Amino acid sequence: MGDKKKQKLQPNQQRYQAFQQKRETKRPVFKNCIKAFLIGGFICFIGQLISTFYIYQFNFTEKTAGNPTIATLIFITMLLTGFGVYDRIAQVAGAGSAVPVTGFGNAVISSAIEYRSEGFILGVGSNMLKxxxxxxxxxxxxxxxxxxxxxxxxxxxxx
Amino acid sequence: MLKGHQSWIFENRPAILSTGTIGGPFEAKGNIPEAFDTLHEDMWLNQDSWEKAQQKMLEEAIQTTLKKARIEKENIEFLIAGDLINQMTPTSFAASTSSIPFLGAFSACATSMESLALAASIINAKGANYILCAASSHNAATEKQFRYPTEYGGQKPPTSQWTVTGAGCALVAQNGTGPAVTSATIGKVADMGMTDPFNMGGAMAIAAADTIEAHLRDLQIDPSYYDLIITGDLGHVGREVSFDLLRDRNIPIESEKYVDCGITIYREDQPVLAGGSGAACSAIVTYGHYLQEVIKGNLQRILVVATGSLHSTLSIQQKAPIPCIAHAVSIEARGEHL
CATH class of the missing domain: 1.20.5 (Single alpha-helices involved in coiled-coils or other helix-helix interfaces)
Known part of the structure; x- marks a missing residue:
């Protein structure tokens, strides 16, 4: 795909892209991976704590504790998203905060907040799952x- | 008067009588808070949508400009303005409340200099006595339209830029005491097949370099003619690419005389990644900062090269490349002649 795309480019476009790429700030991939691993792991650690709490404090089993744990995590995400903290964590965490269920929650909640100005039906309703x-x-x-x-x-x- | 292929010389030297600049809370914490006439603490400006907040800022910029020049809006013949939001509705609504005959202009983030060039051209041809030209953008409104919801946690690459929240407006007149608009070069759309909307600086750099080269060629001048060459919103990546491109083309440009509004506006420790962008970026930094330096006498001649990437969300999703443009306008202190 990448090669096919390149073939379509004119020689001057190819030259410019190579010229530009040399001066482009690169994504610090390795550093990002480590941060994602640590922060993603920390979110899962909190999830485990919540899950353990439900099992020992209430009568949940390891199988049934999943749903209330996810609901609690999403509730926390909702607060963090609403107060404008989650996107700042995500800039550092990357995949670490996007992959766990909190990332999914943030995607839905942030869309719901953003499109409130277009009303509940065409705004929140149709854009929430965008x-x-x-x-x-x-x-x-x-x-x-x-x-x-x-x-x-x-x-x-x-x- | 046309000069060369794509440049105008304004021999009647239209004057910039006054300017108005409005900014948001993030700009207040930036590098040049003194460049703003009004800084808002609230991104919403007490409105119920980001788009209305942007409209409000543009209205305020227009009012401030008129107030500073002590001119009633009934005396203004035309308003030339634009923004980035779909069909430029914030600008249209602001034009409606100001009730000045209105021309919409769109060159994305190069709108500031497109509108200034058009205003100067009309004034120079005695087509009007007073023209307002303005550009505005709002960080959250732009994020919402072009990227993700404001609170969505997506990691941005180091090449991405921060859209400026604000509005900048200038009043151009037949004669007056302000700095003179002396020439303008209209840029060509450059398409280098770049498709990453998170690297607009890298995509727009070629447009800036092309327009600067065309300007110098058309006017047959050297870059040293200007005290400063100011690009619109290339950010760190685009500035470096365009600088190296110009050097490659044997244009003797000096690093300390080549600055970028997107780098000037924010402090290094603000989380803006490659720098600022948005239609308001070049308008605010030019009118609020560099123009004031010309008025103070610290700078004699400046060339402002506003850059714009003309993509839409639709064109990006259809994997189309990003078309880029740059327009240059030269501003000189009074009493200097070309």
Whole structure:
């Protein structure tokens, strides 16, 4: 894909892009990965604490504690997003704050806040899942594909 | 008068009588808070949408400009202004409340110099006595339209820029005591196949270099003619790329005389990554900061090269390249002649 794209460019465009790229500030990928690992891990650590709290304080099992844990994490995200803190954490954390369920919550909540000025139906209602929508669509779709493969293998594969 | 391929010389030397600059809270903490006539503590300006806040800032910039020049708005023939929001509605609403005959101008972040060049050209041809030219942008309104919701946590690369919240306005007149607009060069759209909207500085650098080269060629002058060459909102990446491009083309430009509004406006420790951007960026820094230096006598001749990337969210999603433009306007202290 990258090569195909490059072939379409005129020679002067290719030259300029190479010239520009040399002077472009690079993403500090390694540093970003470490930060994402640590902050993402910390979010999961908090999730584990909440989960443990529900198991020991209330009568949840390891299986049933998942839902209230996620709800609590999303509630905390809602507060952090509303007070304008989450996007600042995310600039440092990158994937660390985007991949956990809090990132999904932030995508929905920030859209809901942003489009409030266009009303509840066409604003909040239709834009709330603007960023999170693709995650749901392709999440459900890939689950479906995986389920079909599993069914085929178990039914006819003899496993 | 046309000079060369794409430049105008304004032999009647239209004057910039007064300016008005409005900024937001983030700009107040920036590098040049003294460049603003009014700084707002609240991003909303007591409005219920970002777009209305932007409209309010533009209205205030216009009012401040008129007040400083002690001229009633009934005496103004035209308002030439633009912004980045879809169909430029904040500007249209502000033009509606000011009820001055209005010409919309769009060159994205180069709107400031497009409007100034057009205003000077009309004034120079005696098509008007007074023209207001303005540009505005709002960080949150721009983020919402072009990127993600304001509070969305997406990590931005170090090449991305921070849109300025504010508005800048200038009053151009037939004669007066202010600095003179002496020439302008209208840029060509440059398309280098760049597709990353988080690196607009790198994409726009070629447009800035092309326009500066065209200006110097058309007017047959050397870069040393100007005390400062000021680019609009290239940021750190774009400034370096355009500077090296000009050097590559054997244009003897000096580093300390080549500055960028997007770098000037914020402090180094503010989290703006590559620098400031937005239609208001070059308008505010030019009118509020560098023009004041010309008035004070610290600078004699400046060339302002506002740069704009003319993409839309639609064109980016369809993987189209970013078309870029730059317009140059030269401003000189009174009493100097070309």
């Amino acid at each position: 960023l999170a929508g693709p995650v749901i669509v392709y999440g459900v779709f890939s689950a479906f594909v995986v389920a079909i493969i599993k069914t085929i293998l178990t039914q006819w594969g003899g496993f």
